[in-house]
Amino acid sequence: MTMLHPQIDPVALDLGFIQLHWYGLMYLLAFAFAYGIMHWRAKKRGDFTPEMVSDLIFFGAVGVILGGRIGYVLLYNFGEFLANPLYLFRVWEGGMSFHGGFVGVLVAMCYFAYKYKKAPFTVLDFIAPAVPTGLLFGRLGNFINGELWGRVSDSGAAQLMLFPQAAHADFELLNANPSLHSLAETVNGYALLPRHPSQLYQALTEGVLLFVLLWWFSAKPRPRYAVSALFLLGYGISRFITEFFRQPDVGYALIFGWMSKGQLYSLPMIIAGVILLVMARQKRIYDWQN
Structure with missing residues (x-):
């Protein structure tokens, strides 16, 4: 007999006057893990202070939440938004786009780089190893909600x-x-x-495996752009593969009869990763040394 989804109550904690949803709890865990990872990296490198790490978490959280939700609504559920504009704010129901959140974080990190007078890719290389843990908790939230199921x-x-x-x-x-x-x-x-429980497939590949790869790669000084390049390649390729097991979004025809929107949006990330890897090898700029 096939396993049944456990049907977990989406409300993790009900205090009467306030409810804590599992989806929101996953985001809190994501930000907490990201803070711990970046704090450890800051102590090892020396070019980021605890104050900077706190700002990175704040700016990153704003970028993820605004970009992720706006991206999801515009890219995947624009019709729902037109029918009910308040749908944009119903984040407790789930529905966040990684690609939208990615753009939101890019904007936030560029502002951070401007504020602290750092090169944007110095910042992006620094935060990249912390991103997969957020993806892990996000996919677990998808699984708990029973959304984004597989084919x-x-x-x-x-x-x-x-x-x-x-x-x-x-x-x-x-x-x-x-x-x-x-x-x-x-x-x-x-x-x-x-x-297929594609949420768990993505939690494993985009979350656990990509984190291990980036943690190992970034443990030593790498030329600027290299860590970001590996993140883009790792995420883009893993997302492209796991999309074959995920149910395509309702209302959107497969491109060429087989490519989903998630795969389409991942292709520019893969291309950008290759370009950044070439730039890293050519420029050989190191932002920190052991």
């Missing part, structure tokens, strides 16, 4: 999962493809199809 699979793999949140999507698929009825399992009166 239907007939592979019989042990990790496949039934998502009650996908009941409507499964109903439409079953009506359109009667052959899928052999895969369906009934849960609380709904026929559900086995899907």
